[in-house]
Amino acid sequence: MRLFGLAAVVAATSLFAPGVALAQKSYGPGASDTEIKVGNFVPYSGPASAYGIVGQVQSAYVKMLNEKGGINGRKINFISYDDAYSPPKAVEQTRKLVEGDEVLFLYHTLGTPSNTAVMKYLNQKKVPQLMLSSGGTRFGDDPKTYPWTMPFNPPYQAEGRIYAKWIMATYPNAKIAVLVANDDYGKDIYKGVKDGFGAKTSMIISEATYDITDPTIDSQMAKLKASGADLFLNLSTPKFAALAIRKMGELGWKPVHVLNNVSSSVGAVIKPAGMEYAQDAITANYVKDPTDPTWKNDPGVKEWDAFLEKYMPGADRSNGLLLYSYGAGQTLEYILRQAGDNLTRENIMKVATSLKGYAPASLLPGITMNTSPTDHFPIEQMQLMRFKGDRWEMFGDVLEARVTN
Known part of the structure; x- marks a missing residue:
């Protein structure tokens, strides 16, 4: 009986041993x-x-x-x-x-x-x-x-901050025109841009919005060009980004072009718009471009x-x-x-x-x-890129993409 009792104590104790406890399944x-x-x-x-x-x-x-x-x-x-x-x-x-x-x-x-x-x-x-x-x-x-x-x-606001800070550091005297979607996405990334500029939001001299149901953005692009802006901040979704890039070419407008990440796809946006119109555009990315020979x-x-x-x-x-x-x-x-x-x-x-x-x-x-x-943002870093020929080329350091300063 004493042996049985000892065995029972050992068995009971083993149920609570760390290794056994960790092995329990929970669903x-x-x-x-x-x-x-x-x-x-x-x-x-x-x-x-x-x-x-x-x-x-x-x-x-x-x-x-x-x-x-x-x-x-x-x-x-x-x-x-x-x-x-x-x-x-x-x-x-x-x-x-x-x-x-x-x-x-x-x-x-x-x-x-x-x-x-x-x-x-x-x-x-x-x-x-x-x-x-x-x-x-x-x-x-x-x-x-x-x-x-x-x-x-x-986060979109963090991406917007990256563009603002890069513009202030690289083109401190730029006159900026903004095309932005009139929806939650557009408001989100544009808030990041304005927060990034801070007291320098006066650099933005013209802005135009569009609705997803708009058939064209010809009038918006004509307005932005006529403003005399020398830097175009293209915060539009893929279809409208492509329309904007093509219209830049048709208008002969050649400002410094900053293009948001969601519309940076070569296959879905830049090819249909015309690669010749997107040369030297700047974007920020975090995902490899599989068409780039760099990753072959x-x-x-x-x-x-x-x-x-x-x-x-x-x-x-x-x-x-x-x-x-x-x-x-x-x-x-x-x-x-x-x-x-x-x-x-x-x-x-x-x-x-x-x-x-x-x-x-x-x-x-x-x-x-x-x-x-x-901290529920898993990815808070982005890499600046410049469009050359038929692909994006990385330049500069990896940048922190945080919502707050």
Whole structure:
């Protein structure tokens, strides 16, 4: 009996030994011994359907992971719905993912309007809203109020500050004309520009806005040229950025041209507009351009190329969203591997807010992902680039892309 009693004490004690305690499995909704459910929405249809490729890359990346055995023996069930870039539809799809599909968390959902529409609901439900495909500053600048939300992209306001500070340092006497979208995105990045200029906002002598429904921006561009500005700050979305670049050429207007990141795609914007009109344009980026020979022998880009060959044959490699989305897929894999067998929503968030120097293959050299419970912006660095010939060329140092001074 004494031997039995001793054995029982040893056994009971061993249950609380650190090594055993760490080995215990913990599951939240959507997680089990065999599966991890991850939710997503992107616009597969509607006015922003070109961004549907982001969801397609995520789905293909998950397929690759599952064919390799999944994550820690569990297959990922990536459930991606179409929100048609409509906030009401995004709300509907998000409720379906959380209450119907019971996903563990949402990942890389796309668009500032749609993510804004569901942010409060997801935080009330304590469901992680991770690595949003948006640089909306609101998604990371208030982690106390929205502790379950985290963007992937650098914040738009920080990008705007980078342009302002570069202009003041390089062209301190510039007369600036601004074209900006009349929407949440435009207001966000333009606020960063004005904050960056501070007392020097008087350098802006003319500005013009457009609505997404406008058929052309000919009158806006004519107004900006007539102002006598010698620096053009092009804060427009891809379609209108291309129209603006082409119109510059048609007008024979040749100011210093600063082009925002969302419209810096060579394949989607600059080629259609006319490469000759975009020469010497300046932008800030954080993702490698796979069409640039600089990355021809880069190990990460070669892996991405092999991934496309097998899982997305025929994909347009000049579309910058492909490598961007691949990096987000790698980040999903990294977070799930770090979470191990503790697949609760709380631990997923703990891992996501503890990134230290992580660099997926898509990021430019010197740029890494770093987070904390009080810093929900994973990427806060950008690299200035100048358009030469048919590609962007890096120059200068990697710059901090922070929202505050």
